[in-house]
Amino acid sequence: MPSRLAVAALLVLSSPALAEEPGLGRVATPDEIASWDISIGPDGAGLPPGRGTPKQGETVYAEKCVACHGEMGAGKPNDQLVGGRGSLSGEQTPVKTVGSFWPYATTLFDYVRRAMPLNAPKSLSDDEVYAVSAYILQLNGIIGETDAMDAQTLPQVQMPNRDGFIVFSRAK
Secondary structure: OOOHHHHHHHHHHOOOOHHHOOOOOOOOOHHHHHHHOOOOOOOOOOOOOOEEOHHHHHHHHHHHOHHHHOHHHEOOOOOEOOOOOOOOOOOOOOOOOOOOOOOOHHHHHHHHHHHOOOOOOOOOOHHHHHHHHHHHHHHOOOOOOOOOEEOOOHHHOOOOOOOOOOOOOOOO
16 A cells, blocks of 8 residues: 555646646746757757768867867777777677767767767757767778768768667567
8 A cells, every 4th residue: 555645746746737836847948848859860860950070070079078088089998989890799898889889870979969078968069069970980980081971971871880789679
């Protein structure tokens, strides 16, 4: 039998007027919701306008990323972005980096955009995120030095581990 406190909490939390009650919050504004509704799907749905090259990304990386991820993405032990290709199979210890593990380049964009730099998440412009993504992809040998990333080109990038995951679907 649930306690009276648990029942009271359930009633309060399930109330449709939760945001209207004193001291229990408020309804988020459309602008507040939009500022956090920034998910990017594997197919690139939701990618914003913008553009960046590896050269531009190298500059941003040097200013905002190198302290945690090291020169050219070689951060150790847990912040490594480059290398490890082929380490997911075999006897060696797997090295999970952008180049060895991540299945979609759009996931890189999404993560950098929402979580980096660690001390100031969501502070990079969309152009800076495209540029840093391009730089990391180029360091991993996935794109060329002059390839530009934008909403059209980023979803087209074929990541080395794209087929390395098993997709399960629910039986109907």
